[in-house]
Structures are given as C-alpha cells and as structure tokens.
Amino acid sequence: MSTNHTVACDVLVIGAGAAGMTAAVTARHHGLDVIVTEKAQALGGASALSGGNLWIPANPQARRLGIDDSSDAARRYLAHEMGNRFDPERVDAFLENAPRMLEFFEKNTAVRFFCRYNYPDYHPEAEGGMMAGGRTICAEPFDARALGAYLAVLRRPLRTETLMGMMTTPLELPHYYNALRSPRSFFYVGARLLSHAWDMLRHGRAMRLTNGNALAARLVKSLLDLGIPLWLSSPARELVVTQGAVTGALVETENGLARVEARRGVVLACGGFPHDPLRRQELLPRLAAAMGYLPLGPAENTGDGLRLAETAGGQLDQSAGNAAFWTGVSRVPIAGGAIQGHYFDRQRPGVIAVTRSGRRFVNEAVSYHEFGEALIRACEPGAEAAGFLVCDHRAIRRYGLGFARPLPLPLFPHLRSGYLLRGQTLAELARRAGIDAAGLAATVETFNTHARRGEDPEFGKGSSAFNRYFGDVRRQPNVCLGPVEHPPFYALKISVGLMGTLAGLKTDRYARVLDQGGRAVPGLYAVGNDMANVFGGTCPGGGITLAPGMTFAFIAGRHLAGVDHEESSAAERNAAQVGATAA
Ligand SMILES: Cc1cc2nc3c(=O)[nH]c(=O)nc-3n(C[C@H](O)[C@H](O)[C@H](O)COP(=O)(O)OP(=O)(O)OC[C@H]3O[C@@H](n4cnc5c(N)ncnc54)[C@H](O)[C@@H]3O)c2cc1C
Numbered sequence: 001m002s003t004n005h006t007v008a009c010d011v012l013v014i015g016a017g018a019a020g021m022t023a024a025v026t027a028r029h030h031g032l033d034v035i036v037t038e039k040a041q042a043l044g045g046a047s048a049l050s051g052g053n054l055w056i057p058a059n060p061q062a063r064r065l066g067i068d069d070s071s072d073a074a075r076r077y078l079a080h081e082m083g084n085r086f087d088p089e090r091v092d093a094f095l096e097n098a099p100r101m102l103e104f105f106e107k108n109t110a111v112r113f114f115c116r117y118n119y120p121d122y123h124p125e126a127e128g129g130m131m132a133g134g135r136t137i138c139a140e141p142f143d144a145r146a147l148g149a150y151l152a153v154l155r156r157p158l159r160t161e162t163l164m165g166m167m168t169t170p171l172e173l174p175h176y177y178n179a180l181r182s183p184r185s186f187f188y189v190g191a192r193l194l195s196h197a198w199d200m201l202r203h204g205r206a207m208r209l210t211n212g213n214a215l216a217a218r219l220v221k222s223l224l225d226l227g228i229p230l231w232l233s234s235p236a237r238e239l240v241v242t243q244g245a246v247t248g249a250l251v252e253t254e255n256g257l258a259r260v261e262a263r264r265g266v267v268l269a270c271g272g273f274p275h276d277p278l279r280r281q282e283l284l285p286r287l288a289a290a291m292g293y294l295p296l297g298p299a300e301n302t303g304d305g306l307r308l309a310e311t312a313g314g315q316l317d318q319s320a321g322n323a324a325f326w327t328g329v330s331r332v333p334i335a336g337g338a339i340q341g342h343y344f345d346r347q348r349p350g351v352i353a354v355t356r357s358g359r360r361f362v363n364e365a366v367s368y369h370e371f372g373e374a375l376i377r378a379c380e381p382g383a384e385a386a387g388f389l390v391c392d393h394r395a396i397r398r399y400g401l402g403f404a405r406p407l408p409l410p411l412f413p414h415l416r417s418g419y420l421l422r423g424q425t426l427a428e429l430a431r432r433a434g435i436d437a438a439g440l441a442a443t444v445e446t447f448n449t450h451a452r453r454g455e456d457p458e459f460g461k462g463s464s465a466f467n468r469y470f471g472d473v474r475r476q477p478n479v480c481l482g483p484v485e486h487p488p489f490y491a492l493k494i495s496v497g498l499m500g501t502l503a504g505l506k507t508d509r510y511a512r513v514l515d516q517g518g519r520a521v522p523g524l525y526a527v528g529n530d531m532a533n534v535f536g537g538t539c540p541g542g543g544i545t546l547a548p549g550m551t552f553a554f555i556a557g558r559h560l561a562g563v564d565h566e567e568s569s570a571a572e573r574n575a576a577q578v579g580a581t582a583a
Contacts, residue, residue, distance in 0.1 A: 002257070003250060003256070003257045003258060003259040004255070004256040004257060004258075005255065005256065005258050005259070006258070006259045006260075006261060007035065007258055007259070007260050007261070008260075008261040008262075008263065009033045009034060009035045009260065009261070009262055009263070010027070010032040010033040010034065010262065010263050010264045010560070011023075011024070011027045011032050011033070011034045011035075011262055011264050011265060011266070011267060011557075011560050012034075012035050012037065012236075012248060012249055012251075012260045012262040012265075012266045012267070013027075013034060013035070013036045013037070013266075013267045013269060014037055014236040014249065014266065014267065014268050014269060014270060014304075014305065014308070015037075015038065015039070015045065015268070015269035015270040015271060015305065015528070015530075016036050016037075016038035016043045016044065016045065016220075016230065016269075017044060017045030017046060017047040017048075017216075017269060017271050017528055017549075018044075018045070018047035018212075018215055018216065018219060018528065018546055018549055018550055018553075019047075019269045019527040019528025019529075019530075019549035019550060019552075019553040020036060020038075020045075020267065020269030020527070020528065020553070021036065021043075021216075021219035021220065021222070021223055022101075022219065022527070022549070022550040022553035022554055022557070023267045023269060023525070023527055023553035023554075023556050023557045023560075024036045024223060024228050024267075024557070025105075025109055025219065025222045025223060025226060025228070025557070026104070026553065026554050026556075026557025026558055026561075027264075027556075027557040027558075027560050027561055028223075028226045028227075028228050029104075029108055029109075029226065029557075030557065030558065030561030030562075030563055031561060032264060032560060032561050034228050034229075035228070035229050035231065035260060036223065036228060036229070036230050036231065037231040037234045037235075037236055037249075037251050037253075037260070038230065038231060038232050038233075038234060039233070039234065039235035039236075039270075039300045039304070040155070040232070040233070040298060040300045041153065041232055041233050042153055042154065042155040042156075042232075043150070043153055043154055043155060043216065043220050043230065043232070044154055044155035044212075044213070044216030044217075044219075044220070045155070045216075045271050045297070045298055045300075045301065046212075046271055046274075046296070046297035046298055046301060046500060046529075047212050047215060047216050047219075047546065047549075048154060048155035048156075048157070048212055048213050048215075048216035048217075049155065049157060049158050049161075049212055049213075049296070049297060049298070050211065050212030050215075050546065051138070051170070051211050051212055051343075051542070051543075052138050052139035052210070052211035052212035052213070052214060052215040052546070053116070053136050053137070053138050053170075053211075053542045053543035053546065054098075054113065054136070054137050054138075054543040054546045054547040054550065055135055055136055055540065055541040055542055055543035055544050055547045056098040056099065056102065056135060056136075056137060056543070056547050056551075057069055057070075057071060057073070057074030057077075057095060057098070057130075057135050058070055058071050058074065058095075058099055059098070059099055059102055059113075059115065059134075059135065059137055060099055060102055060103055060106070061102070061113055061114060061115035061137050062115045062117065062134035062135070062137075064115075065115055065117050065134070067115070067117060067132070067133075067134035069130060069134055069135065071095040071096070072128075073128040073130075074095055074128060074135070075091065075092075075095060075128070076127050076128030077121065077123075077126060077127060077128030077129050077130075077540060078091055078128075078535065078540060079128075080123075080126045080127050080128065080129075081123065081126065081535070081538045081540045082535060082536045082538050085319060085320065085321060085536030085537065085538070086536065087534070087536070089508070089509050090507075090508075090509055090534045091534060092509075093509035093510075093551075093552075093555060094534050094547075094548055094551050094552070097551050097552075097554060097555050098547060098548075098551040100554070101550055101551050101554035102137075104554060105222075109218075109219075109222035109225070110142075110146070110218045110219075110221040110222045110225065111139070111215070111218040111219060111222055112139070112140040112218065113137040113138060113139055113140060114137065114138060114140050114169075114171070115134060115136075115137050116133060116136045116137065116138055116170055116171065116542070117132075117133055117134055118132065118133045118469070119133040119136045119170070119469060119542055120132065120133045120464075120465045120466045120469055121133075121135060121466065121540060121541040122366075122367040122369075122370075122466050122539055122540055122541050122542070123464070123466070123540070124464065124465045124466055125464060125465065130541075131465045132465075133469075135541055136541055136542040136543050137543070138169065138170060138211065139210070139211060139212070139214040139215035139218060140214060140218075141167075141169060141208055141209060141210045141214050142208075142209045142210075142213075142214040142217045142218050142221075143207065143208065143209075144203075144205075144206075144207040144208070144209050144217060145207060146217075146221055147217055147220060147221060147224075150220055150224060151217075153232060154213070154216060154217055154220060155213075155216065155298070156213075157209075157211070157212070157213045158338065158339070159334070159336070159338050160332055160338045160339065160340040160341075160403055161211075161341070162206070163176070163405070164196075165196070165200065165205065165206050166192065166193070166196040166206055166208075167206055167208060167209060167210040167211065167213060167214075168192075168210060169210045169211065170211075172188075172192070173344070175188045175189055176189055177399070177406065180407060180408065195208070196208070212546075215546070231251070231253060233254065234251050234252060234253045234254070234258075235251070235252050235300075235304065236249045236250070236251050236252075236270075236304065236308065237249075237250050237251065237252055237257070238250040238308070238311070239266065239308050239309075239311055239312050239524070240259065240261070241311070241312050244313075244521075244522065245521075245522035245523045246262075246265060246266050246312050246521060246522065246523035246524040247261060247262060247263075247523060248260045248261040248262045248266065249262070249266055249308070262523070264523070264560045264561075265522075265523040265524065265525060265560050266523060266524055266525070267511075267525045267526075267527060267553070267556055267557075267560075268305035268308060268309055268505070268513070268524070268525065268526040268527070268530045269305065269526075269527050269528045269530060269553065270301065270303070270304045270305030270306075270308075270528075270530050271297070271298070271300075271301035271305075271500075271528060271529050271530070272301060272303065272305075272306075272500060272501035272502075272504060272528070272529030272530060273301070273302070273303030273306055273501050273503075273529075274295040274296070274297050274301050274324070274498050274500060274501055275295055275297075275298075275299050275300075275301050275302045275303075276302045276303030276306075279303045279306065283318065283323040283324075283501075283503050284323050284324055286376065286381065287324075287376055287385070287496070287498075292384040292385055292386055292495050292496070293376075293385050293495060293496040293497065293498060294329055294331075294339055294495055294496070294497045294498065295497075295498040296327075296329070296339060296341070296497050296498060296499055296500075297498075297499075297500060301529075305504075305505070305526060305530035306504065306505060306530060309505050309513050309521075309524060309526060309530070312513070312521050312524055313515040313516070313521050314505050314506070314513040314514070314515065314521055314524060314526070315505070315506045315513075315514060315515060315516050316503065316504070316505060316506065316532075317503065317504065317505065317506040317507075317532035318503060319532075319536070320502050320503050320532060320533065320536050320537030321536060321537035321538060322369075322373070322502055322537035322538070322539075323501060323502055323503035323537065324498050324499070324500065324501045324502055324503070325368075325369045325372070325498075325499045325500055325502055325539055325544070325545075326368070326369055326371075326372025326373055326375075326376065326496055326497065326498060326499060327341050327342065327343070327368035327369065327371065327372045327496075327497045327499050328341075328342040328346070328353070328368065328371050328372055328375060328387070328389075328494040328495070328496070328497065329341050329342065329494065329495055329496070329497030330342065330402045330403070330419070330492055330493060330494050330495070331419075331493075331495070332402075332403045332419060333417045333418065333419055339497060340402045340403045341368070341497060342368070342371075342389065342402060342494060343368055344399075344470055345389065345399060345400060345401050345402060346364040346365060346371065346389060346470075347364060347365035347461075347467060347469075347470035347471055347480050348391075348395060348398075348399040348470065348471070348472060348480070348482075349395065349451075349471070349472055349475045349478075349479070349480060349481050349482030350391050350392050350394060350395030350482040350483065350484055350486075351364060351389060351390070351391040351395055351399070351401070351484075352364060352389070352390050352391070352443070352444070352447055352484060353371075353375075353387055353388070353389050353390070353494070354387060354388055354390055354435065354439075354440060354443060355378050355379065355387045355388075356386075356387075356388075356434060356435055356436065357435075357436050357439045358430065358435050358436040358437070358438070358439025358440030358441070358442070358443050359439055359443055360443055360447065360458065360459060361374055361375065361377075361378035361387065362374035362375070362378070362459060363456070363459035363460050363461045363463070363467065364389075364459075364461055364480075365461050365462060365464075365466075365467035365468075365470065365471070365480045366466075366467070367466065367539055367542075368499070369499075369539035370539070372496050372497065372499075375387050375494070375496050376496055384495075385495060385496040386493060386494065386495050386496075387493075387494050388433055388435060388491045388492060388493055388494065389401060389402070389491070389492045389494055390429070390435075390440070390444075390484065390489065390490070390491050391484060391489070391490055392483075392484045392485055392486040392487065392488075392489055392490070393486045393487060393488050393489070393490070394482075394486040395482065395484070395486075396411070396490050398472075399472070401420070401490060401492050402419075402420075402492050403419060404419070404420050404490075404492075419492070420490055420491075420492055421433050421490065421491045421492070421493075422488050422489070422490055423488060423489050423491075424487055424488050424489075425487065425489070426440055426441055426444055426489055427441065429488075429489045429490070429491050432491070433491040433493070435491065444484050446458075447483070447484065448483035448484060448485055450481075451478075451481040451482055451483045451484075452483050453477075454476070454477035454478030454481050455478070455481070456478075456481060461478075461480045461481055462478040462479060462480030462481050467480050468480060500529055500545050501529050502529070502532070502533040502535075502537050502545075503532055503533075503537070504526065504529060504530050504531045504532040504533065505526040505530055505531055505532060506518075506532060507525075507526050507531045507532065507552070508520060509555070510525075510555055510556065510559040510564065511525045511526060511527050511531060511552040511553070511555055511556035511559070512524065512525055512556075512559070513525065513526050525556040525559075525560070527549060527552050527553040527556055528545070528549035528553065529545060529549065531548075531549075531552060533545065533548060534548045534552070535548070
C-alpha cells in the first residue's frame with residue numbers, strides 16, 4: 001500500500017472502546033506521545049452500549065463501604081470457576097492490578113465508579129464467591145455537557161436499554177418498579193422524568209449518561225483532558241513490521257493512507273470478532289450452524305485486531321471453554337430493528353422460558369450467559385436457536401416483559417406490532433406462538449404445582465443468591481417463583497444474542513502478544529476483546545470483559561512507558577531460571 005504522509009508517536013492505539021482508551025490514558029499519563037485511531041465515526045465501541053459493569057474483586061469502592069473481600073478469596077473462586085483453564089500468571093496479574101487501575105483512574109482522570117454493593121457473583125455459593133455482592137462496580141453517571149463538541153461523536157446507547165431515551169443506573173431500578181407502590185420511589189422517578197424532559201426540551205437528547213455510555217464518555221473526557229489526538233473514521237489496515245518488531249501501522253484517514261510510526265509500540269483494541277463471519281464459523285461452529293442468533297455491539301468489530309496480529313506472528317488462544325458470551329434477546333419492531341436483552345424479567349415470579357416443544361430448558365434466573373448457553377443447547381443443531389418467555393397477566397403488569405414495561409405503561413403497542421403475543425388460554429397462546437400446546441399445558445401444570453409451594457425441583461429457580469437478586473421480595477417463600485395462572489397469558493419470542501467474544505490473541509501478563517513459540521512479539525500488545533479473556537471462557541460475575549479489558553490496558557500502558565519494566569525483567573529472569581532448572 002502506498003502512503004501519502006507519515007506521522008510519528010510513541011504509542012499507536014487501534015480502537016477507541018474502553019480498553020483502547022484506557023491504554024491511551026495510562027500511557028499518556030506516564031509521559032508518552034499517544035495517538036488513538038478509531039474505525040467508526042463514533043467513539044466508545046461496544047463499551048458505550050454496555051451496562052458499564054466491571055467485575056473487580058477487592059475493589060476500593062467496596063472497601064470504602066466496609067465490604068470484606070480479598071484477592072485470595074477471588075483466586076479460590078476463579079480456580080473453582082475456571083477448572084483446568086486457570087492460568088495463574090494472567091489471573092494474578094488481573095487480581096493484583098485491577099484495584100490499582102481503579103485507584104489510578106480515580107486519582108488522575110474523570111473516570112469514576114460506584115459499587116453495586118448488593119449484586120452477588122454469578123455462583124456465589126461456590127468457594128470464595130461473594131453472596132452479598134461487592135465485586136461488581138459500575139460507571140458513575142456523567143453530565144454529557146462536559147464533553148462539549150465531542151458529545152456528537154459519542155456512540156449513543158441502545159434505544160431499548162433506555163426509557164424514552166432516559167438512562168438509568170442499576171441501583172435506581174427498584175424505584176422504577178415500585179413507583180406506584182412507594183411514595184419515595186414515586187417522587188424519585190417523577191424528579192428523574194422532569195429532569196429528562198427538561199434536557200429533551202433544551203438539548204433534544206438525554207444529558208445524564210449512565211452505565212457503559214457514562215464509562216465511554218468519562219474515558220473520552222480523560223483523553224481530551226490529556227490532549228490525546230483522536231482520529232475518527234480511520235481504520236488501521238496493516239501493521240508495519242521491521243525486523244520482527246511491530247513499529248507502526250498503516251491507517252486509512254480522511255487525508256489518505258497514513259504511515260504511523262510508533263516508537264514504543266502498537267496496542268490492538270478492536271473489540272474482538274462478533275461481526276467476523278469467518279472467525280465465527282471457525283471458533284463458534286455449534287452456533288454458526290444454528291440460525292437466528294444476533295451479534296450485539298457495533299458492526300465495526302470485525303476481528304481486525306486478530307487479523308493484524310496474525311500478520312506479525314501473533315497466535316490465537318483457542319483454549320477457552322466458550323469463545324463468546326451469550327444472552328437471550330428479543331427483536332423489537334422499531335426503527336433500526338432494535339434488540340432487547342433479557343436481564344431483569346426472566347427471574348420474576350410467574351415467568352418461565354420454554355422451547356417450541358413447550359418444555360422448560362433452564363433455571364430462568366441464572367446469568368444471561370448461562371441462559372444463552374442453555375438456549376443454544378436446547379435447540380437442534382442447524383435449527384433456529386429460539387425459545388419463548390411465557391407469563392401471566394399479573395406478572396407482566398407487575399414486572400413487564402422485555403420491551404413491554406410494567407404498569408402504568410400500556411401493552412397494546414407491543415400486541416399490535418406482534419412483539420408480544422397474547423392468548424385468553426394457554427392453548428390459544430400456544431397456537432399463536434407456534435408452541436406445542438400439549439407440551440406447554442403439561443409444563444405449566446407441573447410448574448404451578450411446585451411454584452405454589454415455592455419449589456422448582458426441575459431447575460431450582462430461586463435456589464441461589466444470584467437468582468434471588470432480581471426476585472420480588474414480596475413473594476414468599478421463593479422470591480423468584482409464582483404460578484402462571486392469571487389469564488390472559490403472554491409469550492415473547494427470544495433468540496440467542498452474542499454479547500461479545502472471549503477467544504482472542506494469546507498474551508502474557510503484560511498484555512504482549514505471543515507468537516507460536518510463546519515469545520512476545522516486540523512492540524505488539526492486545527487488550528479488551530482482542531486478547532483472549534483471562535477467565536478462560538467462564539462467566540464468574542457481572543463485568544467479565546470490561547474489567548480485564550481495562551486492567552490489562554492499564555498494564556500495557558504502564559509497560560509501554562517502562563513503569564513496569566523492572567518488574568517485568570525480574571519476572572523474566574525468574575522464569576528463565578525456573579526454565580533452566582527444569583531443563
Ligand atoms: C448490551 C450489552 C451490554 C454489555 N454489558 C457489559 C457489562 O456490563 N460489562 C462487561 O464487562 N461487558 C459488557 N458487555 C460486553 C462489552 O461491551 C464488550 O465486551 C466490551 O465493550 C469490549 O471492549 P473493547 O474495548 O474490547 O471493544 P469496543 O468497546 O467494542 O471497542 C473496539 C473499538 O475498536 C474499533 N475498531 C475495530 N476495528 C478497528 C480498526 N481496524 N481500526 C481502528 N478501530 C477499529 C471499533 O470501531 C470500536 O470502537 C456488554 C455488551 C452488550 C452488547
């Protein structure tokens with residue numbers, strides 16, 4: 001490729017999601033000259049669409065709330081979760097550096113988090129798990145005005161994750177569910193709605209950003225404060241490799257193809273391969289055969305980082321138990337073909353999930369990843385990967401179902417559009433949805449018999465602290481269980497959604513890309529979902545990609561700046577000694 005201009009810097013970061021921006025901020029803070037290049041017209045990647053949750057054991061936010069946690073307990077928990085995929089070198093690097101990364105951001109940047117103090121780990125009863133919560137933190141809301149002109153190029157949140165454009169935090173959700181029952185919640189929600197209406201009048205959009213959108217905005221603000229150049233609509237096309245070392249990249253800019261020389265190195269942060277059909281075929285064969293699954297996240301995440309690294313000798317780590325993480329989603333028939341994730345509704349009393357056979361296939365209150373996996377397993381290979389959430393009138397009016405919100409918001413728009421199906425009887429509902437009627441009737445009868453006693457012998461819905469987090473405390477003895485018995489009945493079709501990819505490049509504890517011989521490719525780092533996820537394809541808690549994404553990006557930024565070099569050299573010397581002894 002012929003270039004028409006050359007630009008020099010210390011570090012080139014490819015991709016402006018949470019991981020790329022973290023690497024850039026860290027390297028710049030330590031004195032390096034950094035450029036961030038972004039393929040899309042908007043900043044933030046999938047990170048800006050996300051829940052903005054990070055799973056970080058022994059984090060400072062929890063400590064300040066008096067929550068007792070330790071890296072040792074987390075290590076035991078991860079050993080249990082990951083089994084033989086536990087990689088002590090990378091896991092320890094994560095556990096050691098994640099709290100440091102948070103302290104660094106709090107002290108030096110605009111990035112802030114709050115602790116979701118009551119959000120348990122996904123298997124909290126396991127050794128080292130946190131029953132009461134504390135390990136999941138979330139980006140603090142952010143006033144969009146602080147971004148100035150850059151607000152226009154911040155990726156907008158998923159429409160279905162907002163309420164009429166208004167963004168909320170996880171800690172506020174109980175107020176929305178209780179607005180008609182508690183005066184305090186009523187006034188809280190009223191104040192939020194008024195403030196949102198005011199923003200809509202003045203700015204034509206929400207100005208209070210939350211979750212992943214707040215995280216991305218806070219990172220963009222931190223980049224701007226440090227004067228880091230941000231190139232938009234500028235995809236990296238090729239790496240420049242000089243005598244085996246990565247020394248820069250060719251970047252397509254609005255002024256033509258630029259040769260960017262990076263004196264210290266290049267950081268790949270292109271967000272993995274959710275939209276790369278070939279890589280999906282290769283790494284997700286079971287699902288590639290199935291029809292109807294939906295990759296979430298931006299279309300620009302086409303696996304560029306993996307391809308670029310391979311041209312410089314980088315290797316893929318294919319050892320993960322899961323190459324991606326999943327959720328159940330429904331398609332909302334609004335402009336742009338929006339997709340609704342099912343994170344809060346499956347767990348509620350009076351809601352079950354069935355396949356077309358009418359049979360339940362999972363404990364509906366497990367994590368989104370386990371739910372998605374179970375849906376894949378429940379469907380025939382090659383057949384459409386789809387099921388239904390089924391509930392009764394009382395449940396849908398009290399808790400909502402997907403994009404259909406609880407009272408006082410109306411159901412009829414969703415019934416009219418066909419998003420939601422209704423039947424006066426279960427048989428009528430089954431006929432409308434294409435579910436086996438006899439199967440559904442038998443399932444509901446058995447389910448109801450046990451649910452009335454607060455039991456679910458088949459799948460154990462409500463049996464874990466994580467199950468119960470989203471339950472209804474007024475429903476006893478089991479906050480997740482209630483019979484499906486008050487007509488009319490409702491069904492909502494759900495498909496498998498690909499939240500993000502977990503397989504990625506093989507890296508060491510400093511996020512350096514490794515070659516076939518396990519040696520670091522000089523000058524090349526991979527972070528975020530371009531790096532093989534440190535949890536080996538498991539999903540231990542809420543925030544399993546953003547947490548390692550930002551932590552290893554922080555490590556990479558420091559390593560590039562030479563801050564961790566001493567430590568690195570000592571570790572390498574030790575490893576060499578161990579190798580020599582073993583030989
Ligand atoms: C609805 C939803 C909710 C989620 N919630 C959470 C959550 O709460 N916690 C969590 O941990 N995970 C969550 N995830 C997953 C999480 O969003 C992603 O795993 C994470 O954002 C990946 O971060 P990243 O920095 O690696 O990539 P991204 O944030 O996707 O950034 C990658 C960037 O690289 C750019 N890029 C791609 N190719 C090139 C190229 N050739 N040149 C230049 N730029 C390029 C892309 O345009 C993109 O902007 C969620 C995902 C979804 C869809």
